[in-house]
Amino acid sequence: MFKRKLTALDYHTSDNFDVNDDDQYRNLVIWLEDQKIRHYKIEDRQKLRDTKSSDWVKGYKTYLKDLACPVQTEKRAEQLQWLLSFAVRLEYADNVDKYKNQTSEKIAKSESHTPKVVSTNPLDNLDFDSADFKKGVNTLAQLLSVTRHPDHLITLRAVSKVVCRRLSAEALENPDSVIVKGKPFPFQDADLGFDMGDYVLNQAAKILRLLYIHDLRDLQTRINECIVAVQGITANPKTDTKLGKVGF
Template identity: 70%
Template sequence: MFKRKLTALDYHAQNDFNIDDERQFRSLIVWLEDQKIRHYKIEDRESLRNISSPDWLNHFTQYYSDLVAPDFKKREEQLDWLLAFAIRLEYSDNADKYKGQTSDNVKKNLSNAPKVVSENPLDNLDFEAEEFKKGVRNLAQLLNVAQHPDHLITLSAMSKVITQRLSAEALENPDSVIIKGTPFPVQEADLGFDTGDYVLNQAAKVLRLLHIHELRDLQTKINECIVSVQASTANPKTDTRLGKVGF
C-alpha cells in the first residue's frame, strides 16, 4: 500500500518494504527525517536514529507529535501520513521542477523512451485484428469447439481442449481422456430448489454439476498429496544393530 509513495520519494527499498518488520519501519522513519522532512536539527535526531533502543517507540511518538500530525493510532495510518507529508515537502522544495510535469509532457517522455523489443512472437500479435479472429473461428471449427461471441473466450476454451485432449500424454494414451459411460440426465436431475423459472433451473443444474466436478478434481489432488506424503513417511528403514526403527 506504500509502494507508490515510496517510489515517488525514491526510497531505495520501495519494492521490499514490509511495515510489519520493526527494523524496516524504524529505518524508514529515520530516512524520512534525515532525507525529506528534516524537522529536527541534526544533533536532535540521535534518539530517533538509535533504532535498537528499547525506548525508540517513545521517541517516535514524540516525533510524530512534534510534527503536529493527525491523531492516528494505527501504524499504517501514521506512516501513510508521514509519506504524504514528505511528498508535499519534496514538491515544495522542487516546485519549479515538477510544475511542468503535465500529462502531455509525461506522454511525450514515454513516447521518446527506448522501446523494448520482445523475442516472443505472441507479444506482437494484435488479438483484436480481424485476421486473428478469423483464425480463432477456423481453429474452433477444426476442434469442434462451440464458438462464443467473444473470440477470446473461444480461444480459452480451445486452450483447455488442446491441453487436456491433445497433450503428449493424451495422444499416447487416448483412453485416459475419452469419457466413457452413460451421459448424465441433466434435465431429469433434482436441483434441490426452484427458482421459479425453467431456464434458470436448467442453468443452475449445469452450474451445480460443474461445481461438483471441480470438487472431485480437488479431492483427487488432495488424495494424491496424501499418498505422496505417506510414501515418504510410512516406509521407515530398520537398523537391527541399533535396536530401533527409523532413520
C-alpha cells in the same frame, strides 16, 4: 532502497545514505521534519535536533507516535520507508501544479530517449481484436467442436483448454487417458432441488451444479493424493541401526 525517494526530496546525500549509520539516520529524520514534514513547531524540535543525546531515541518514538506512524515493528528501515513516503506525499500536496508539469515533461523526454525493444515472439505482434483473428478463433473452435461464445477471447480460452487436455503430447500417446467412457449422465432428468420458474434456467442450473460437483471431486482427488504422499513419508521412517546402543 531509499535513493529514489531521497532524490525526489532533494536530500544532499541520497547517493551514499546508510540507514544503519546512527548519525546519518538521525540527521535525516530532523532534516525531514525541518524541511518537509514540519509537524512540530520549531521550538518543539529540540529533542530531534540533539542527535548526540541519549534521549534521542525516546524523542524519536514520541515523534512517530505523534505522526500516527502505522509501522508497528522496531525495524529502522521500515520506519524510514514510511517517513520518506509521508514526506513525498506532503511535498507533492504542497506543489501539485509544479510536479504535474515536471512529470509530464519527464515522461515525454524519457519516451523519446527510451530504446525500442523488438520482440521475437510473433504473438506480441498480433491484433487480438482484428477481424482476421476473430475469424481464425471461430474457425478453430468449429474444427474442435467447441461452442462459440460472443466474446472471441472466451472462445479462445475454451479452445486452449481442449488443446491442452486432449491434444497434448501425453494425450496423443495415451488417448484412453483422456477419452471419456461410460454412459452419459441424463442431467435433463436430474432433480435440481429447486425451481427457478423457467425451463431453460433450470437446465442451465443443472449443468452448473454438475460442473461444481465435478470441481469438488477433482479437489477431493488431489487432497487424497497429498494425504497418500505424506503418509508414504511418515508411515515408513528409515532407522539407522548403527546409532543404537546395547547395554549400559
